[in-house]
Amino acid sequence: MDDRGKGWRKRSRCLGGGSRDACTIFRKAIRVWVGLGFPRQLNTVVDAFQFAMEWCGNSPEQRAAIRACKAALAGDVDAETARGVFAAFVRKKDILVEDGEMPPETAGFRSAHA
Template identity: 75%
Template sequence: MLAQPFSKPVRVWVGLGFPRQLNTVADAYQFTMEWCGNSPEQRAAIRACRAALAGDIDAETARGVLVAFARKKDILVQDGAAPPPAESGQQRHV
């Protein structure tokens, strides 16, 4: 089921500090596949999304792995937070 929704959307910073809301496993899979990089956290998020899309794990498990990836890359939008500074050296989604 491609449209497996998350209980709560995950918001991430993209581009030049614009937030993007990921509502479903499919959204998260697309985002992680398009992200520039190849970190262990990114690969884990991709694997988790694939497993959720295949029905091997639930959407909330995949969401947790996605959140861990976003935290590690400093792109998780916290309520009321400003985007991370552009000079932080973090890779950005293109």
Template identity: 75%
Template sequence: MFAKPFEKPIRVWVGLGFPRQLNTVADAYQFVIDWCGNSPEQRAAIRACRAALAGDVDAETAKGVFVAFARKKDILIEDGAVPPTVLESAHPKHA
């Protein structure tokens, strides 16, 4: 039941720019409940993953809500993305 795979995995940044691949609804659910915070996007992702795990919605619906959460938190790895720490060191901010 927990192994509801996504058609295409979700990749997110964790730690100091390390990629993590989420292959199933259970992976996404564990990630989002472990995330510090309590934003509306996080709560929506938790609800969507729970609904998918219960069989109330399909995995791709939950994935869409999770992707919106990850994009809002700027941790979603889009095609050709560079880790945030690399971007910051390449373009230092001036005081």
């Protein structure tokens, strides 16, 4: 059997059947600010890949995030490696939601109803 067949089997273990989730779901979701300060939760490599592909721009961090997600989907790296690269991308763009953080435009705003 040639190397191509071996590579396909490697990927199919990660992407096929019930084991797919174990290979593509992040241990801890990444949350990013979108739209008018709404958080969006990204739970999987596919979510992160789609977000990075739809992001307007072409920065080195964005390209690295896309490459890392593609590698994770191919089974070449694990989901947590892709998560780390993706997190660096969204942190650089200042859209990473840190635990307990409020949207940037509402930070410091006090509701009259509180």
